[in-house]
Amino acid sequence: xxxxxxxxxxxxxxxxxxxxxxxxxxxxxxxxxxxxxxxxxxxxxxxxxxxxxxxxxxxxxxxxxxxxxxxxxxxxxxxxxxxxxxxxxxxxxxxxxxxxxxxxxxxxxxxxxxxxxxxxxxxxxxxxxxxxxxxxxxxxxxxxxxxxxxxxxxxxxxxxxxxxxxxxxxxxxxxxxxxxxxxxxxxxxxxxxxxxxxxxxxxxxxxxxxxxxxxxxxxxxxxxxxxxxxxxxxxxxxxxxxxxxxxxxxxxxxxxxxxxxxxxxxxxxxxxxxxxxxxxxxxxxxxxxxxxxxxxxxxxxxxxxxxxxxxxxxxxxxxxxxxxxxxxxxxxxxxxxxxxxxxxxxxxxxxxxxxxxxxxxxxxxxxxxxxxxxxxx
Amino acid sequence: xxxxxxxxxxxxxxxxxxxxxxxxxxxxxxxxxxxxxxxxxxxxxxxxxxxxxxxxxxxxxxxxxxxxxxxxxxxxxxxxxxxxxxxxxxxxxxxxxxxxxxxxxxxxxxxxxxxxxxxxxxxxxxxxxxxxxxxxxxxxxxxxxxxxxxxxxxxxxxxxxxxxxxxxxxxxxxxxxxxxxxxxxxxxxxxxxxxxxxxxxxxx
Numbered sequence: 120x121x122x123x124x125x126x127x128x129x130x131x132x133x134x135x136x137x138x139x140x141x142x143x144x145x146x147x148x149x150x151x152x153x154x155x156x157x158x159x160x161x162x163x164x165x166x167x168x169x170x171x172x173x174x175x176x177x178x179x180x181x182x183x184x185x186x187x188x189x190x191x192x193x194x195x196x197x198x199x200x201x202x203x204x205x206x207x208x209x210x211x212x213x214x215x216x217x218x219x220x221x222x223x224x225x226x227x228x229x230x231x232x233x234x235x236x237x238x239x240x241x242x243x244x245x246x247x248x249x250x251x252x253x254x255x256x257x258x259x260x261x262x263x264x265x266x267x268x269x270x271x272x273x274x275x276x277x278x279x280x281x282x283x284x285x286x287x288x289x290x291x292x293x294x295x296x297x298x299x300x301x302x303x304x305x306x307x308x309x310x311x312x313x314x315x316x317x318x319x320x321x322x323x324x325x326x327x328x329x330x331x332x333x334x335x336x337x338x339x340x341x342x343x344x345x346x347x348x349x350x351x352x353x354x355x356x357x358x359x360x361x362x363x364x365x366x367x368x369x370x371x372x373x374x375x376x377x378x379x380x381x382x383x384x385x386x387x388x389x390x391x392x393x394x395x396x397x398x399x400x401x402x403x404x405x406x407x408x409x410x411x412x413x414x415x416x417x418x419x420x421x422x423x424x425x426x427x428x429x430x431x432x433x434x435x436x437x438x439x440x441x442x443x444x445x446x447x448x449x450x451x452x453x454x455x456x457x458x459x460x461x462x463x464x465x466x467x468x469x470x471x472x473x474x475x476x477x478x479x480x481x482x483x484x485x486x487x488x489x490x491x492x493x494x495x496x
Numbered sequence: 497x498x499x500x501x502x503x504x505x506x507x508x509x510x511x512x513x514x515x516x517x518x519x520x521x522x523x524x525x526x527x528x529x530x531x532x533x534x535x536x537x538x539x540x541x542x543x544x545x546x547x548x549x550x551x552x553x554x555x556x557x558x559x560x561x562x563x564x565x566x567x568x569x570x571x572x573x574x575x576x577x578x579x580x581x582x583x584x585x586x587x588x589x590x591x592x593x594x595x596x597x598x599x600x601x602x603x604x605x606x607x608x609x610x611x612x613x614x615x616x617x618x619x620x621x622x623x624x625x626x627x628x629x630x631x632x633x634x635x636x637x638x639x640x641x642x643x644x645x646x647x648x649x650x651x652x653x654x655x656x657x658x659x660x661x662x663x664x665x666x667x668x669x670x671x672x673x674x675x676x677x678x679x680x681x682x683x684x685x686x687x688x689x690x691x692x693x694x695x696x697x698x699x700x
Binding site for chain 2: 175185
């Protein structure tokens with residue numbers, strides 16, 4: 120092996136060594152950016168930071184590629200690499216000496232060493248220790264991001280898209296605004312935490328009923344928040360005894376017979392006319408808004424009951440109350456006053472007239488036509 | 497102590513930390529100059545490339561200065577490393593230059609174009625800087641002049657091309673740009689190693 124061949128073999132070792140380092144640097148760059156991306160998403164979910172800040176910081180993180188490649192570049196000198204493959208400083212001694220006599224003495228040993236090293240795996244691929252730490256950091260960031268995403272957004276899938284997270288956060292805040300804008304009628308002594316809570320409110324509401332109303336409020340929020348399954352589960356957990364108790368408390372207060380009442384302010388019916396089934400006296404009190412409540416939890420006019428709950432608990436209501444509240448009314452006149460019923464069951468009136476009209480001109484033409492036919496045949 | 501020594505060896509603090517203010521300062525100075533001259537695109541490109549080239553000239557002159565070498569290196573530093581470190585400084589300045597430019601663009605126009613610039617415009621600065629690094633490693637003045645000319649034409653050509661290419665074309669050219677960046681980086685590294693091989697073959 121001549122000098123040139125020794126040089127080429129060293130080049131081969133160098134390139135292999137540099138390739139491994141380059142791959143490791145690129146892995147470190149990718150891992151760091153992944154960690155930065157997940158960290159930024161986590162911060163976005165928690166602090167609701169703007170997309171501009173997110174993209175700016177992520178861009179800065181992506182721009183660090185040259186630093187991963189350039190820094191540390193200057194330390195890679197030949198002596199370090201040769202020492203990694205050299206045994207007993209043989210190659211280094213060969214390269215360092217200026218004496219041709221010494222070189223010729225060492226040449227055979229250097230040749231055999233390089234041939235042996237070249238046949239084996241000189242620089243096997245090994246990951247940098249720092250990359251293992253970065254992998255751990257990424258896993259930690261992933262778990263943190265998913266945890267925060269699930270707790271805050273109740274969703275795992277949107278956590279990897281900044282745009283989707285932002286949309287979801289905006290939807291959530293707008294929903295919260297809508298909830299805040301809902302008309303809420305403050306009940307007297309509703310906020311008082313005094314011993315008066317033990318007594319009935321002016322509307323006849325006692326503390327247990329208020330607790331039930333809070334449960335219903337939560338059910339409404341879940342329904343509006345598209346967590347219908349959660350709300351349904353909650354509704355299904357209500358036992359017939361609960362409903363029976365509600366019915367009994369309603370009966371005690373001589374309130375409306377129906378457990379779920381659309382508030383007066385949001386209904387289309389005339390406040391003068393009783394709503395619901397005919398003959399329902401309790402609704403008159405509910406329409407006055409004087410603190411008298413209607414509904415299973417006696418929440419009064421400010422509560423809009425969920426149609427889902429109403430639907431799912433019809434059987435329990437019937438079982439709890441019997442069918443006495445569903446008896447038909449004897450006052451037929453009352454039902455006729457409802458114009459929409461009349462419109463519904465009235466005869467259909469066609470908007471266009473279908474009468475057949477005769478035009479004398481057409482008759483003349485037709486007669487003449489028949490005459491011509493007779494003349495011809 | 498060993499930890500700090502390792503860090504100091506791996507990340508020479510003066511070039512790494514000094515590049516940040518110098519890169520930002522050079523960028524702002526160039527913007528001021530371009531705003532004053534109000535010239536066409538070609539003039540702006542020449543100004544930018546000349547500034548980067550000047551950084552390499554300054555670094556090379558500083559590498560030959562004993563005072564600067566003592567300021568940057570300690571006594572035990574391998575002489576083969578000096579050249580790499582001095583080339584590192586203008587390279588990092590070019591990196592900071594490109595990042596600063598992109599950040600200011602994004603703050604002016606906060607759109608997704610920042611990622612387009614990351615692929616297309618940012619590598620232009622990096623590639624020309626690596627081209628100058630190769631030129632200064634050769635230590636031949638005609639080659640330096642030639643590489644400067646190539647750098648200016650490359651920068652100008654891609655700037656003009658960006659006005660004519662469609663969106664997909666810009667991203668494709670950007671990927672090509674990144675490929676050129678890796679080739680130049682690889683060539684620079686090999687060149688640095690070869691120089692140290694030469695130092696070993698011809699010991700002082």
